[in-house]
Amino acid sequence: MGMWKVPADVLAQSRFAVSPLAEVVGALGALIRPRSPEQRSFGAAHGAAFTAWAASREGVADLVAASFRDSRRDRAGWLADYLSMPPEKDEQTFEDDLAQLGRLTDEDVRADLRETTQVPLAASLMAPGVRDLVRDLVVWLWTHTVETDWARRERVLRADIVGRTAQLAKHGWGGVLRDLGRDREWVGDGELRINRYALPTRTLAPGSRLLFVPTHTDGSWVGWHDTRYAIYYPVAGRLASVDAGSSAGLAPLVGSNRAEVLTLLDVPRSTSQLSVLTGQAIGSVGGHLKVLLEAGVVLRRRSGREVLYWRTPLGDALVAAGR
Helix, strand or coil: CCEEECCHHHHHHCEECCCHHHHHHHHHHHHHCCCCHHHHHHHHHHHHHHHHHHHHCCCHHHHHHHCEECCECCECCEECHHHHCCCCCCCCCHHHHHHHHHCCCHHHHHHHHHHHHCCCCCHHHHCCCHHHHHHHHHHHHHHHHHHHHHHHHHHHHHHHHHHHHHHHHHHHHHHHHCCCCCCCEEEECCEEECCCCCCCCEECCCCCEEEEEEECCCCCEEEEECCEEEEEEECCCCCCCCCCCCCCCCHHHHCHHHHHHHHHCCCCEEHHHHHHHHCCCHHHHHHHHHHHHHCCCEEEEEECCEEEEEECHHHHHHHHHHC
16 A cells, blocks of 8 residues: 655654645646536536637647546556645745746656656657646646635635644644545554555655645645655535525625625626526626626636636625624
């Protein structure tokens, strides 16, 4: 089985961290391999735009295909290293992530993809500029699917870290790891089980940096680069929905239908999605969105053929006060 041997000093210095790049990985997975209703909804909002962009940029489709290896009964799945590099900083920004990617060379990326696919690479990935193609892919995913929702996502991620830290103080790492993904557990003698495949034990060198990174996905993975290691796990509460009665205090101020629309915009949604969720006619939802937009409590942005709306901080405050 896959094990990490974790020295006591590395475990003592390990910590939780937030990673914008991990949210990009989750977005990419939802677009190309949706496995849950949440991911399928995400794909409905952004899939058409991503497909159109990928078709217009030579090599993107080959890069994406070479960045994942499916698991089998006798073989562990694999995620390309450039997508799973642990953060360098406790307060990692997306610009920091881009700087990490910028230090790779074309051959670094190709070696990474060969390790992932274990087959010869497509001709488009052998041409100069594959590192720039990686950067373009990550930037597109960030700016079109994550950035506008980052403030909300980051609040959820940091809330998870606060809860995990409290859990750590009470139960130690053994208690924390039990719900950080399937097959993750301490097995004794400083060994951390990563999966159940027959893989050599990886011993972390003294002074290595071990991070636990929450993400808005329903899966988990691990990553390492140099002496940095990370375990990525599904954040608690990522699927938490707005309570049905949470807009009751807001309704007298803006009207019950408009309050319902605003309450649902904790994540980016289209007019058609809102119509389905509320049962209101698309024209009525559009009218409410126009008023909310003019009031400065929502923002909008086109994504492919859809226009997505989400709450501003002022809208968040209004909903919170209404609760």
